[in-house]
Amino acid sequence: PRFNSFGDSHYGEDESSRNARKVADHYSARSNQTLEEREASPIIHLKKLNNWIKSVLIQLYARAGDAVLDLACGKGGDLIKWDKARIGYYVGIDIAEGSIKDCRTRYNGDADLQQRRKKFSFPARLICADCYDARLDQYLDDDAPFDICSCQFALHYSWSNEARARQALANISALLRPGGTFIGTMPDANVIIKKLREAEGLEFGNSVYWVSFDEDYRDKKFPSSRPFGIKYKFHLEDAVDCPEWIVPFHVFKALAEEYDLELVMTKNFHEFVNEYLGKPEFTELMRRLGALGDGKQDHGTLSKDEWDVAYLYLAYVLRKRGQPPTE
Numbered sequence: 001p002r003f004n005s006f007g008d009s010h011y012g013e014d015e016s017s018r019n020a021r022k023v024a025d026h027y028s029a030r031s032n033q034t035l036e037e038r039e040a041s042p043i044i045h046l047k048k049l050n051n052w053i054k055s056v057l058i059q060l061y062a063r064a065g066d067a068v069l070d071l072a073c074g075k076g077g078d079l080i081k082w083d084k085a086r087i088g089y090y091v092g093i094d095i096a097e098g099s100i101k102d103c104r105t106r107y108n109g110d111a112d113l114q115q116r117r118k119k120f121s122f123p124a125r126l127i128c129a130d131c132y133d134a135r136l137d138q139y140l141d142d143d144a145p146f147d148i149c150s151c152q153f154a155l156h157y158s159w160s161n162e163a164r165a166r167q168a169l170a171n172i173s174a175l176l177r178p179g180g181t182f183i184g185t186m187p188d189a190n191v192i193i194k195k196l197r198e199a200e201g202l203e204f205g206n207s208v209y210w211v212s213f214d215e216d217y218r219d220k221k222f223p224s225s226r227p228f229g230i231k232y233k234f235h236l237e238d239a240v241d242c243p244e245w246i247v248p249f250h251v252f253k254a255l256a257e258e259y260d261l262e263l264v265m266t267k268n269f270h271e272f273v274n275e276y277l278g279k280p281e282f283t284e285l286m287r288r289l290g291a292l293g294d295g296k297q298d299h300g301t302l303s304k305d306e307w308d309v310a311y312l313y314l315a316y317v318l319r320k321r322g323q324p325p326t327e
């Protein structure tokens, strides 16, 4: 695996680069938690629910032997999920150096901690780079095309302006094979805007999160002529504290189509849970993860405030146009 580090000099002085740096610095600074710290988190059940949703998506769409591109892979929290799906190859990319380091440790095992764990069964490359930049393909010439591209809780960081949003989708489209699958999760813009309009001021939230828009959005109107760069601040206890951007879903869908990516499904997390929790294989997975208590084990359960946060997100699946190559 290679470790490509972008020095500050790679970032222009324009606003979107400064924003990308802010996001990267925020995630870089969040180092790996110990198991005890993780279990003590006020949003531990939400984290488990998020992991369950990502696992279901992976189990539904990944096939044994697949080449996987994990955009904004973070600390590699999904490596084990991909291993269970018996994929053949993995490339993980993230803009935050600290996260890629943690991801590398997770993949290789930590010699200092004498971590003993089964090695992952697939080879992997981990790269530190901006996924929404035109230079992404420089790193991936020999790896593409991929069967699956995954972008978990991260595509909205590309929506700071139209050029970056387009570049994100252009990169994904160019790196997927015809018939390849693009899966992901991101904030549900409809829910966020609805909650903003219901709020008295420009902020809303509960004991574990808050969302705050600035004065530019006093009238709470979002003209369809300006669907990029709609910034808000998001704070999620023990997880996120940085600028994010609204991704109006119809714009995402239309833009993706321009890049030959067709929408297969989208579901708000509440709907997702209602739909898949009843399926035996996924009920069992939820029981093992312990996000929703079943009364039999001492996992506790998601609080109402955590469940409200889940409502802020959606999952999506798109397919790259064209016929898959015949075997």
Ligand code: SAM
Residues within 6 Å of the ligand: 020, 023, 024, 027, 028, 071, 072, 073, 074, 075, 077, 078, 093, 094, 095, 096, 099, 129, 130, 131, 132, 151, 152, 153, 154, 157
């Ligand atoms: N996908 C991981 C997961 O599900 O655990 C991490 C999700 S975390 C909420 C968002 C990630 O997006 C962070 O690791 C952050 O560094 C990454 N990110 C944000 N902007 C990025 C960009 N322009 N290029 C690559 N990664 C980016």
